[in-house]
Amino acid sequence: MTAQRARLNWTGTAATTAIRQAAARGLLLGAEHVLQASRQRVPIAEGTLERSGAASVDEQQLAAAVSYDTPYARRVHEDLNARHSPGRSAKYLESVLPQTAGDVQAIIAAQIRRALR
Numbered sequence: 792m793t794a795q796r797a798r799l800n801w802t803g804t805a806a807t808t809a810i811r812q813a814a815a816r817g818l819l820l821g822a823e824h825v826l827q828a829s830r831q832r833v834p835i836a837e838g839t840l841e842r843s844g845a846a847s848v849d850e851q852q853l854a855a856a857v858s859y860d861t862p863y864a865r866r867v868h869e870d871l872n873a874r875h876s877p878g879r880s881a882k883y884l885e886s887v888l889p890q891t892a893g894d895v896q897a898i899i900a901a902q903i904r905r906a907l908r
Contacts, residue, residue: 806907813906815850817899822846822855824898825884825891829857832883834867834875857884 823846833841843860859868867873871881880886 809906810903811850811853813902814853814899815848817902818853818855819846819848820902821891821895821898822848822857824894825887826857828887828891829884832878832880832886833859834873834879834881834883840864840867859884 826844826846830841830844833844835841840859840861840863843864844857845860846855846857848855858864868881868884873881875881
């Protein structure tokens, strides 16, 4: 029986780096998806609150955030007694999180799969 040889090139560090970069990209795309969904529910008077929405990612911590940056964003989000136009509501950000969670997971997974090709 003849001895068989095999060669293995270990690229663990490169693979880990590619996965982290893909995860960060997926987190940003996922946060933007949540932002877009929440913009469909933001109460509108002049549109300032809706335009103040932003998605961001901390690549070191692999954490994403969606925020609205007006002095009254928190008050509008939490005031369950306020009246809003049809389809618009308080908890405009919080309410979309459970509905978009599966989509966000799929977006992140797709980015990681793409990086591993």
